[in-house]
Amino acid sequence: MRLASPMMLRLGIESLRNAPFPRRGGQVEPAVVIWVLGNRCIFRCRHCRSWHDSHPGEPAAIMHIAREIARSRCRMVVLSGGEPLLVPNLYQVIALLKSAGKFVSLNTNGYLLEQHARTLLKLGVNAVTVSLDSVEPAVHDAIRVHQGAFDGALRGLRRLHSARRGSRPRLVVRGVIMKDNLDSLHGYVDAFKHVADDIGLQPIHDHEKTSAHQVTEPATLLDPSDEARVRQLVGSLTRQYPELDNGFYRNIPRFLFHPEQMERLALEHCFPILLMALSVNADGSCWSCTREIGNLLSQGVPDVWSSESRRGFLNDLLERGTCRHPCWLHSSVLSSPWPGRLLLKALRSGGR
Numbered sequence: 001m002r003l004a005s006p007m008m009l010r011l012g013i014e015s016l017r018n019a020p021f022p023r024r025g026g027q028v029e030p031a032v033v034i035w036v037l038g039n040r041c042i043f044r045c046r047h048c049r050s051w052h053d054s055h056p057g058e059p060a061a062i063m064h065i066a067r068e069i070a071r072s073r074c075r076m077v078v079l080s081g082g083e084p085l086l087v088p089n090l091y092q093v094i095a096l097l098k099s100a101g102k103f104v105s106l107n108t109n110g111y112l113l114e115q116h117a118r119t120l121l122k123l124g125v126n127a128v129t130v131s132l133d134s135v136e137p138a139v140h141d142a143i144r145v146h147q148g149a150f151d152g153a154l155r156g157l158r159r160l161h162s163a164r165r166g167s168r169p170r171l172v173v174r175g176v177i178m179k180d181n182l183d184s185l186h187g188y189v190d191a192f193k194h195v196a197d198d199i200g201l202q203p204i205h206d207h208e209k210t211s212a213h214q215v216t217e218p219a220t221l222l223d224p225s226d227e228a229r230v231r232q233l234v235g236s237l238t239r240q241y242p243e244l245d246n247g248f249y250r251n252i253p254r255f256l257f258h259p260e261q262m263e264r265l266a267l268e269h270c271f272p273i274l275l276m277a278l279s280v281n282a283d284g285s286c287w288s289c290t291r292e293i294g295n296l297l298s299q300g301v302p303d304v305w306s307s308e309s310r311r312g313f314l315n316d317l318l319e320r321g322t323c324r325h326p327c328w329l330h331s332s333v334l335s336s337p338w339p340g341r342l343l344l345k346a347l348r349s350g351g352r
């Protein structure tokens, strides 16, 4: 079980080989595009705000964005939401991306997976990540505010697991550590290892600038009175599963309860992903962390990637050297700060 898959590591190494900023006459593009196809969802999760935006998404705009991504040189596309399985032309999007040779990864709550499993297999989706927030069905359903959510997700995972040939799609399970489930995450890996190849947890957080991390119900957030229980949970997970005994998990209590200690570390974690991945929203807007850097409805991926706005943002970060609002989205990709630390050093010593 790993947080950074071999594919992600390969893409990371490939990106680092490229110049991080476009050179005169040359063009650098992101290795990964993370695309929120729409924010609509069947659930009303207490720790999520995506579902407050219920616009179905305009199929013509979605296909336009898909074509831009398909013609770019990115290697991997992560389709996310909301719930991407609610997007009416999702199959068309996947077919287009696959015909362009992309590695396609789908994030889903899993509830509709069973009915889509056969087509996803036929389309050749490379990875599917299902979010499961507890090992206890009742706790998961209470977080989703939907009875049967847990059983539905597990049925979908089982269907894909039994129908796939070999290891495609790679099956991933992820959960969010929050107040509601603190006592129901022990044994998390064992609970899902019969249906998934890669299982992991990440901490909840509320970030005013990234909608993906805003919560609906503040009572789900952890507060200082939870620190001992979080430390106990992380301790028991890392003892029980040696593969989780790494910087990512060991830093979870620090990230949640002493974020000031993460300021420098966060930036070192961020750099590889900022140089590797472009985030795209349902309206085509493109983001590098919290900075809007362009829009795929009016620009191509290379234009956005080489925009002044993106260069300025990266230069600001490089000069400042810290991030005052560490965001787990970016710092969660690598379990060690060393790749980011080395990269920062290289850039500061004249790699620009």
Ligand code: SF4
Pocket (backbone or CB within 6 Å): 041, 042, 043, 044, 045, 047, 048, 049, 050, 051, 081, 082, 083, 109, 131, 144
């Ligand atoms: S967390 Fe996922 S399943 Fe829950 S409402 Fe948000 S997008 Fe839907």
